[in-house]
Each structure stands twice: as structure tokens, then as C-alpha cells.
Amino acid sequence: MQVSIETTSGLERRLTIGVPADTVEGEIEKRLKDAAKNIRINGFRKGKVPMKIVKQRYGAGVRQEVVGEVISRSFYEAAQKEDVKPAGQPSIQPKQMGEGQDLEFVATFEVYPEVTLGDISGFKVTRESAEITDEDIDNMIETLRKHQATYEVVKRASADGDQVNIDFTGTKDGEEFEGGKAQGHNLVLGSNSMIPGFEDGIVGMKAGDEKTIKVTFPEDYQSEDLKGADVEFAIKVNSVSEQTLPELKKPFFQTFGLEKGGIKAFQKEVKANMERELKNALKGKVKSQVMDQLIESHEVDLPKALVGNEIDVLRNQMMQRFGKQPEGFDAKSMLPDSMFEEEAKRRVALGLIVGEVVKSANIKPEAKAVRSMVEEIAGTYEEPQEVIDYYYSQRQMLAGIESAVLEDQVVEYILEKADVTEATATYDEIMQPKAEK
Structure with a gap:
């Protein structure tokens, strides 16, 4: 040859x-x-x-x-x-x-690019910790009750917590704008699911009332045409429904798979889930800081083929979230590459940089950590051992866990060399950052 x-x-x-x-x-x-x-x-x-x-x-x-x-x-x-x-x-x-x-x-x-690792000892990371209080648990239970709430039509003015059925039309400079119109839309007042000022403007309205309110879109709104724009919404209230929360009794507990033990057992179960979510959130915040600094401190040539493959992965993930697509749905035109390009480039760059850290530091996934992660996942199922056996019988599934463990070990390796500051926070501050609120 x-x-x-x-x-x-x-x-x-x-x-x-x-x-x-x-x-x-x-x-x-x-x-x-x-x-x-x-x-x-x-x-x-x-x-x-x-x-x-x-x-x-x-x-x-x-x-x-x-x-x-x-x-x-x-x-x-x-x-x-x-x-x-x-x-x-x-x-x-x-x-x-x-x-x-x-x-x-x-x-x-x-070909794969050569990655030269920079100095990671200058990384600055804030590692937070938080405790779950009884108040946090009560608030979570209240949230779960609201998710199971029922609504009954009432003949009175709307108040915070009510569900209103409305028709609305939004205009900017007298012209309707895309996405600003709906009929028969159900909205829970106080849910903050609409732009600031919208829900406040409906409070006090009764069925049959019509009103025009003035609001301003946030500066970081996703539509370029509406960022910071002053608009008007013509609103008609079709009905007002009062919220009824389920009682803290067996039927409510059963919806979460709890058959016995009453409120004490339910509180214990809720706390266990909150602890698991808190642990993952805290770990995610540290990992995010480390990964951001890895990206910022390294310039890497990205193979177009790898970026293209990652774009396809991201597009397929979004399509799976959408569910079944209508006949004739053209994913390439409806979900163009440009939607995913930035995130795809970030993923590819991180993969190459993390791979070089793994190689240079000779990091290998620890069997004990892999087992621990599998057991943690299995713990959320009714038959944990069956889930554990399944993971260890499927090489591809186990490889995914090993990859996640390897990333965690890379983060720990970098933290040992970085400037780490410890800080405390509340459960709510960790789980609902200000930007999300």
C-alpha cells in the first residue's frame, strides 16, 4: 500500500x-x-x-x-x-x-487538534454549602400541593393565586406583534409565567371585564424586536377560578407513591428528594465554574465534523422533547444548525480540553465512584437492585456513568490546584438563583 x-x-x-x-x-x-x-x-x-x-x-x-x-x-x-x-x-x-x-x-x-493545557492554579472557585430547614420542607410540600391543585369557577374579582381564562392581544406602536395574541388562555395569577406587570394588571378583574394594560418587555427578552419595548395588551377575562389545594392526607400522598406512614413519612421522603437535588445543584454550580474557566483559558481549533455531529445530537434531543413530529416536519429547516452551533462548539471544546486533562493527569474512572453513582440513580426506583444489575449488564449505559464520574474527577483534580472559597447559602438561593426568579 x-x-x-x-x-x-x-x-x-x-x-x-x-x-x-x-x-x-x-x-x-x-x-x-x-x-x-x-x-x-x-x-x-x-x-x-x-x-x-x-x-x-x-x-x-x-x-x-x-x-x-x-x-x-x-x-x-x-x-x-x-x-x-x-x-x-x-x-x-x-x-x-x-x-x-x-x-x-x-x-x-x-484531525484532532493538539491541546496545550494552561495554568489551572489561578482558577477561582466559590464552593457553596446549604442546609435544608423545616421551612424549606414546608414550602416544598406547599409547592407540590399547588401542582395538584384544582380550580372552581367563582363569581368575584380575581385575586393572587386564582386561575383566570383570558383573551389578549398585544400591540407595539399600534401594531400587533408575533406571539402576542391568544384566546382562552389559562393563567394562574402570581405564577410569574408572563412578563412583569402583566399578571398584576389582571388582579381585581371579573369575568366579562375588559382592560388595556401597559407593560415593558425585559431587556434580556429572547426576541430582538421586543427587548425593552413598551407595549399594550388588550385583555378580556372570560372566567375566574379559585384554587383548592389537596389535603395532606393519604390520597395526596399516594400520588407520590407513598402508601403508608402519613405526613411524617411524606416529609421524610420530600426531604430525601430535596437533599439529592441540593447535592446535585451544589456540585453543578462548582462544575460550571470550573468548565467556564477551562473554556476561557484555552483556545482550541475545533474540527467542523465534531461540531456538526454535536449539532445533530442537540437537534435530536430537542426533537425528543417535542415528542412526535407532524408529517412533513423538516428538522433541518425548522431547527437550523445556527440554533445549536454555539452550544455545540462549547461542548466540543470542553470535550477536547477535559480529554487532555484526563490524559496529562492519567485520570481513570474509579470503580467505587461509578458504583456509588449507579446506586444513587437506582435509589429513585422501586426496585433498586434491578436497576443496578441493568446498568452493569449494559456496557453502553455503564460507559455513560464512567464518563460522568471521569468529569467529576477532573473537577476535583482542578479544585485541588485552584483558589477555592467556601460560602454558605440557603436552599432557595441554590435551587432558584435570582436570574431564574
């Missing part, structure tokens, strides 16, 4: 590969002979079909199959020989592949 390599630009490489004709023709001949043993054609006994006829009938298909396999195999052998690591699939351009001729083709591809 003859190989030559050239750098075309940046991370792109071009391999020109030649494979002797004997290698290709010999494999084709062997497969045709093997096939001839089992071929049945009218007028001939099984295995007695002349090779000339076998070649006429099956030669082209076998040649295509063999050439494809030889190209794939020889490309990866050539890449290994030239000590290059392809990032993504190559683009193959055949130059010569006629019968009896040496096979020659050109493979164009990107």
Missing part, C-alpha cells in the same frame, strides 16, 4: 492511498468462488454454475462491496501509519478503481 499525506489547511489533511490490484482482485475472486458453491441457476446444479456466468451475474455487486471494504480498511491503516487521528468520517474521492488496475483514492478529513 502506497500512502502520501499533505496538510491542506488548519486541521484538514489529505491522504492519497494506492492499493495493489492483486489485493482487490484476489478478494473479489475468492468471494465469487465462495458464492458459486451455493448459487442456483436454472440449467445448472447447485455449485456447478460456470465462473464466467457467476461473474456476469454477481461480479459488479461483489466488486463494489470489496472496493468499499478495502477503501475503509486501507484508510484507517494509512492513518495509523501516518500517525494521524481522524476527527469524523473522511470524504472519499476515487481516482482509479477499474478492473485489473491498482486501486487509488484520496481521503480528505480533519
Whole structure:
């Protein structure tokens, strides 16, 4: 096999590969002979079909199959020989592949970039801690009750906590704007699900009342046309419904899978879930700080193929969240690459940088930590042992856990070298940062 390599630009490489004709023709001949043993054609006994006829009938298909396999195999052998690591699939351009001729083709591809780690000892990280109080537990139970609330129509003015059914039309400078109109929309007052001032303007309105309110969109609103814009909403209230919360009794507890133990057992279960969520949130905040600083302190050339693959992953994840798509749904046009490009680049860059940290520090996923994470996941199911057994019987599932553990170990490795400040916070501050509120 003859190989030559050239750098075309940046991370792109071009391999020109030649494979002797004997290698290709010999494999084709062997497969045709093997096939001839089992071929049945009218007028001939099984295995007695002349090779000339076998070649006429099956030669082209076998040649295509063999050439494809030889190209794939020889490309990866050539890449290994030239000590290059392809990032993504190559683009193959055949130059010569006629019968009896040496096979020659050109493979164009990107390689993984070299990542030079910077000084991580200057990283500054704030590691917070928080305690769950009885008040936090009571607030969480109240929130769970609200999620199970029922509403009954009443003939009075609306108040905070009521659900109103409304029609509304939004205008900016007298013109309706996209997404600012709805009919029969249910809205819980005080839920803060609308822009500031909208829900406040409805409080005190009764069924049949109509009103125009003036509000201002936030400066960080997602629509460029509406950021910081002063608008008006014409609102009509169709009905007002009063909220009724479920009593803290067995039927309510059963909706969360708790059959016995009453309020004490329910509080214990709620606290356990809150502790698990708090632990993950605290760990996530530290990890986010570390990853942000890894990105900020390193410049990495990103292979287009890897970014493209990550865009596809993000698009598929969003489609899964949407559920079943309507017939004719074109994901590429409805969810263009530009929607996911920034996040995809961040993910690819972090993957490359973290990979280099793992390599340079010789970090390997600890079996004990892997087991602990699997058990923590299994603990949220009714039959934990079955979940544990499933993870350890599925290599791909376990590999996902090992990858998560490896990231955690990278974070801990960096924290050992970073400037870490300890701080305390409340449960609410950790779980509902100001920006989210």
C-alpha cells in the first residue's frame, strides 16, 4: 500500500492511498468462488454454475462491496501509519478503481487538534454549602400541593393565586406583534409565567371585564424586536377560578407513591428528594465554574465534523422533547444548525480540553465512584437492585456513568490546584438563583 499525506489547511489533511490490484482482485475472486458453491441457476446444479456466468451475474455487486471494504480498511491503516487521528468520517474521492488496475483514492478529513493545557492554579472557585430547614420542607410540600391543585369557577374579582381564562392581544406602536395574541388562555395569577406587570394588571378583574394594560418587555427578552419595548395588551377575562389545594392526607400522598406512614413519612421522603437535588445543584454550580474557566483559558481549533455531529445530537434531543413530529416536519429547516452551533462548539471544546486533562493527569474512572453513582440513580426506583444489575449488564449505559464520574474527577483534580472559597447559602438561593426568579 502506497500512502502520501499533505496538510491542506488548519486541521484538514489529505491522504492519497494506492492499493495493489492483486489485493482487490484476489478478494473479489475468492468471494465469487465462495458464492458459486451455493448459487442456483436454472440449467445448472447447485455449485456447478460456470465462473464466467457467476461473474456476469454477481461480479459488479461483489466488486463494489470489496472496493468499499478495502477503501475503509486501507484508510484507517494509512492513518495509523501516518500517525494521524481522524476527527469524523473522511470524504472519499476515487481516482482509479477499474478492473485489473491498482486501486487509488484520496481521503480528505480533519484531525484532532493538539491541546496545550494552561495554568489551572489561578482558577477561582466559590464552593457553596446549604442546609435544608423545616421551612424549606414546608414550602416544598406547599409547592407540590399547588401542582395538584384544582380550580372552581367563582363569581368575584380575581385575586393572587386564582386561575383566570383570558383573551389578549398585544400591540407595539399600534401594531400587533408575533406571539402576542391568544384566546382562552389559562393563567394562574402570581405564577410569574408572563412578563412583569402583566399578571398584576389582571388582579381585581371579573369575568366579562375588559382592560388595556401597559407593560415593558425585559431587556434580556429572547426576541430582538421586543427587548425593552413598551407595549399594550388588550385583555378580556372570560372566567375566574379559585384554587383548592389537596389535603395532606393519604390520597395526596399516594400520588407520590407513598402508601403508608402519613405526613411524617411524606416529609421524610420530600426531604430525601430535596437533599439529592441540593447535592446535585451544589456540585453543578462548582462544575460550571470550573468548565467556564477551562473554556476561557484555552483556545482550541475545533474540527467542523465534531461540531456538526454535536449539532445533530442537540437537534435530536430537542426533537425528543417535542415528542412526535407532524408529517412533513423538516428538522433541518425548522431547527437550523445556527440554533445549536454555539452550544455545540462549547461542548466540543470542553470535550477536547477535559480529554487532555484526563490524559496529562492519567485520570481513570474509579470503580467505587461509578458504583456509588449507579446506586444513587437506582435509589429513585422501586426496585433498586434491578436497576443496578441493568446498568452493569449494559456496557453502553455503564460507559455513560464512567464518563460522568471521569468529569467529576477532573473537577476535583482542578479544585485541588485552584483558589477555592467556601460560602454558605440557603436552599432557595441554590435551587432558584435570582436570574431564574
